[in-house]
Amino acid sequence: MPLHVPPAPAPALRSVLTALSSPTAVRDARTPSLLRAQGPASAELPLPVHVLDRVTADGETSTTLAGWRFLIRTGDRAAAAADTVLTADGWVFSRFFEGPYIASTELALRQAEAMTQPYQPRLLSVPGLYMLALWLHGDTEADGAAGGPAPTDLLVPLAPAPPGIAAHRPHRVTELLPVLTHRVTPTRLLGSPA
Structure with a gap:
């Protein structure tokens, strides 16, 4: 198996499992696929979610860990996702x-x-482009919550991708970052109004 999924913090997983076992949390989420789910739901494939804060002209990046995302599986497919965030508690x-x-x-x-x-x-x-990508990091032993994209890492834009960026096509970081640098101004990258 070529994917080495990093372990999520145990409290993050516990918080998702607690929410899944709460009929109130599921009902209040107004997530139709969870409301219609037959059988048990499980939290799988924890993925750290990093936000691209900055891309410089020479390709240097700065990212911030925004949380952990779990795919919620019911039966043979992911019906929803659950996000966790780090708070003072x-x-x-x-x-x-x-x-x-x-x-x-x-x-x-x-x-x-x-x-x-x-x-x-x-x-x-990438908030400035309303873009989400699967980031395939080459160092499988790295702390999933830390670091930025390495030049040899792959980025796979998820659908819907921004115009002009092909979804589900793997791009080397060195290939895609210049496109992002050209299309996003620093203020838009931070999510500020343009």
């Missing part, structure tokens, strides 16, 4: 959600499994 459940990024993440992970080189999967959010 530790890791806590944030929200359940569904949408196109769930199926797109599953597809990108299956594609990555078929690769011959081992990778550590992460998610990279």
Whole structure:
């Protein structure tokens, strides 16, 4: 198995499992796929979610860990996802959600499994482009919550991808970052209004 999924912090997983076992949390999430789910739901494939804060002209990046995302599996598919965030009191459940990024993440992970080189999967959010990518980090022993994209890492934009960026096509970081640098101004990268 070429994917080495980093372990999520135990409190993050516990908070998601607690929310999954709470009928109130599931009902209040208004996530139709979870409400219709037949049988038990499980939290799988914890992925650290990093936000791209800065890309310099020479390709240097700065990222911040935003949380951990778990795919919520019911039966043979991921029906939703659960996010956790770090607070002053530790890791806590944030929200359940569904949408196109769930199926797109599953597809990108299956594609990555078929690769011959081992990778550590992460998610990279680019708020200025409303873009989410599966980040395949080449150092499988690295702390999933730390570091930035290495030049040899792969980024797989998830669907829906921004115009002009092909979804589900692996790009070397050195290939995709210049495109992002050109399309996003520093203020937009931080999520500030343009």
